[in-house]
Amino acid sequence: MKILTYPDERLKQVSQPVAQFDERLRTFVARLEETMRASPGGVGIAAPQVGCFQRIVIVDVSSRPKSANNGRLVLINPEILSWEGMATSREGCLSVPDYTGNVMRAERITVQACDELGSPREFLCNGFEARAVQHEIDHLDGLLFLDRLVSRRTDLFRRKRYGNRKSA
Amino acid sequence: MNRWYMLTVVGKDRPGIVAKVTTALFDGGCNLGEASMMRLGGSFTIMLMVELPEPAGVLQRLLEPVASSLGLQVHVDAIDGQLHHHREPDARISVYGADRAGIVARVTALLAEAGLHILELESHVAGSRESPLYIMHIEGYAGQGIDALRRVLERVKGEGIEVSLEPVETMIG
Structure with a gap:
């Protein structure tokens, strides 16, 4: 299917359950x-x-061997139940070609959703997968990562303030 | 016809420079591409991609009134750059320590040796006059992988600067 790209205004609309x-x-x-x-x-x-304005997202970060994940996730009518920790990281979007930017997201979330058969499921997502889920759920509310950009300098100072993310 | 220039404007900082410069450019028929403005040591600096189907002298003259009224230095270079040529960083390096000459040269020489292509660099001198602190933030593309960078950075341990490296994992959704 063809992917809509911004500035297509339809990407800013709220999807229905x-x-x-x-x-x-x-x-x-x-x-x-x-x-x-x-x-x-x-x-x-x-x-x-x-171009389908229904609350459906798919996430699969299992191609990233280093990040913990739930495999192939089909999340229908998803709701984020809880958030924990905030971190800045880089995102891009299939709907925004040739640009990536820094965005603040929760590091750990619990998300509730239905699967393709309508059964309720609950997932705990961390790190890279948690970011992906938040990014996709934003699309359902007409939000792009462009709505959440933080500047490089903000990134630098926030990272300093939260302090203890020193890498080996 | 597409003709891109890199316009560099430098001067004493004050509010309103960006608005006045870009209004003069717009009124003169220019289109702007990517830009980066920084206040460095109290000076205003900006580099701007400007598209104008005219020779460089036309662009230079276009800015003369605003440059002389605000005391700005203007420099124009024809470039063969184009839009839509972003390259994504996959490594982020932060450096800080007591300020002294040679930190940038030392760290970037090691990084270059290990294959880093620097895409963005910004640095600040913070702290106080008596004990200045140097802070540098680099994002780049690790041509030989992150581990190559990690290995060379081991060598600055014990030299009085803190260096941290982390991969940039861009999430595309």
């Missing part, structure tokens, strides 16, 4: 996943990125 967990939904999820996997470097995608 999924009500029907049927074969059509599952076909759409499969096509959405195909689109994500066909995009270089893409570890997540949200339905509005392909």
Whole structure:
């Protein structure tokens, strides 16, 4: 499927909850996943990125061997139940080509969502995966990472203030 | 016709310079590309990609009134640069320590030896006049991998500067 790119205004609209967990939904999820996997470097995608304004996201960061993850996540009507820790890191977006920027995200989240069959699930996500989930859920509310950019200098000083992230 | 210039403007800092310079450029038919403005040591500095289908002298003259009224130095270079040529950093290096001559040369020579292509660098002298503190922040592309950088940075341990390296893992979603 074709990925919408900003300044397409449709990316700024709020998506609606999924009500029907049927074969059509599952076909759409499969096509959405195909689109994500066909995009270089893409570890997540949200339905509005392909012009479907329903609360569906897919995240799969298992290609990053060093980061803990839940494998392939299909999150329908997702809600973040809790947040913990904040960190700045770099993000890009399939809908915003040729740009990456620094964004503050929670480091650890608990997210509740339905799977493709409509069963409620709960996941604990950390680090890279947590960032991906927050980025995709933002799409459902019409938010892009561009709405959350922090400057390099902010990054530098925040990192100093939070202090104890010295790497080996 | 696309013709890009790198415009450098330097002068004593005061509020309103960016607005006045860019208004003069807009009124003169220029289109702006990427830009980076910094206040360095109380001076205003900006580098701006400017697109104008005219010779460099036209751009220079366009800025004469605003430059002379604000006391700015203007420098114009024709460049063959283009937009949409971003390169993503995969390494971030922070350096700090008591200020002394040679920190940048020492650290960047090691990083270059280990394959780092610096994409962004900013540094500050903080602390007090009596005991100045040097702080530098670098982002770049590690041409020989992060571990190569880590190995060379081991060599500055014990030289009175703190160096930390972390990978930049860009999440594309």
